[in-house]
Amino acid sequence: MAKIKAIRGMNDILPDQTPVWQYLETEVKRVLGSYGYSELRMPIVEQTDLFKRSIGEVTDIVEKEMYTFEDRNGDSLTLRPEGTASCVRACEEHGLIFNQVQRLWYMGPMFRHERPQKGRYRQFHQIGVETFGMQGPDIDAELIMMTARLWRSLGLDKAVKLHLNTLGSAQARARFRDDLVSYLSDHVDKLDADSQRRLTTNPLRILDSKDASTQVLLNEAPHFHDYIDDESREHFDHLCALLDSVGIDYEINARLVRGLDYYGKTVFEWITDQLGAQGTVCAGGRYDGLVEQLGGRATPAVGFAMGVERLVLLLETLQAVPDRVHQNVDVYAIAMDDESLEKMVAITECLRDETGLRIQLHCGGGSFKSQMKKADRSGARYALLMGEDERRSGVVTLKPLRESVEQKQVNGAALAGELVAIYAAEQE
């Protein structure tokens, strides 16, 4: 019988990886908390139309990457390919953004049917942050400062760079797009194959083409700079000034275009050169039109999303994960025989109550030697040993595994106090 394996592009996150994920999630929550953001949890399945209406009908995501299926009653449902649309839907549905300000975050799996490669999977995880009801660049700056703080706390700040751009108002962008398309359409023969296709799908992406002759052609093309509306210009300048004032470095990247239709004005990406082709580790921008587009009252909004797999990869590449993160046992307890084991079960239960330490009791038998081996490999700092000798004199042997200090026998009643003292000293 053929073995059943995981679906292509959908990965198990194994026990040697989960500590890194937990570390990242904990740091993120801490930083978000320090700015007063609240968590929102949404379903991972939504009506297909939600994504069609928000992300844009002709984007790759909607055209060929969605996991869409029919519910038993015939409704078309889709596994969410991103979180913003769901977040807006949820907020709107529960009146969270009617006449009020919100600062929210969420975390969870997203699904896109793409060809997997490094840093890109069919089920991947995002931590998303969305804010509503604030139209000035102060909130844009807050989001960027918050991510910068996160990189610092994770030790990633040297490895990521901020790219910043403004897409202007929807009207300005539409005028630019029309002019760009009409100019390029006159020179279709000089465009590379991908860009010819993008002419109808996502013309702004052509600006980012790696093809040399396309880039030459673009020199003579309309420049977006000339199309930006005054309000967007002012918003962007103000944002830059705010970032300057807190010492955040950025690069203004006029070719930075987000793939999703709903973005306007501010867009930004944190990019690393450490991960190969998938270098964007966090990206977002302003989407003032989306709430209205989905049937709500016009509401300013800015947000971003981080790719958890990519951040985990980056942490590992840079070896930025502290050792303590992988250590999950403080004390490893060993018994020589059945009678000792029975006593040790009771002792370790007691110690968990009294010390709060992480105590692993050896189960499953095996020679004393192999139990010692496991104690060593558990990473525990101390082993507790109990055999006939200890039983007879009512003590437990406390053996240090990491430093050359003599092992000693401790009276059962004094054990908890002894351990607390030892591990408290370690904290300093």
Added chain:
RNA sequence: GUGGAUGUAGCUCAGUUGGCAGAGCUCCGGAUUGUGAUUCCGGCGGUCGUGGGUUCAAGCCCCAUCAUCCACCCCA
């Protein structure tokens, strides 16, 4: 969706012009009646990705297929 590379033990990988399926690590036991991370000895462990074909004989050659990785496209 397109291109390239790779699939052999739980893991990392050898495997000669086609001729008995291998090593290191892990795991278990022993050298040491009760002391780990260094030694030494022994043991467990295989549908050689899958299905066809060529051959006296295929891990190796041919065809197909699946999966993984990397890149393109796109994106977090």
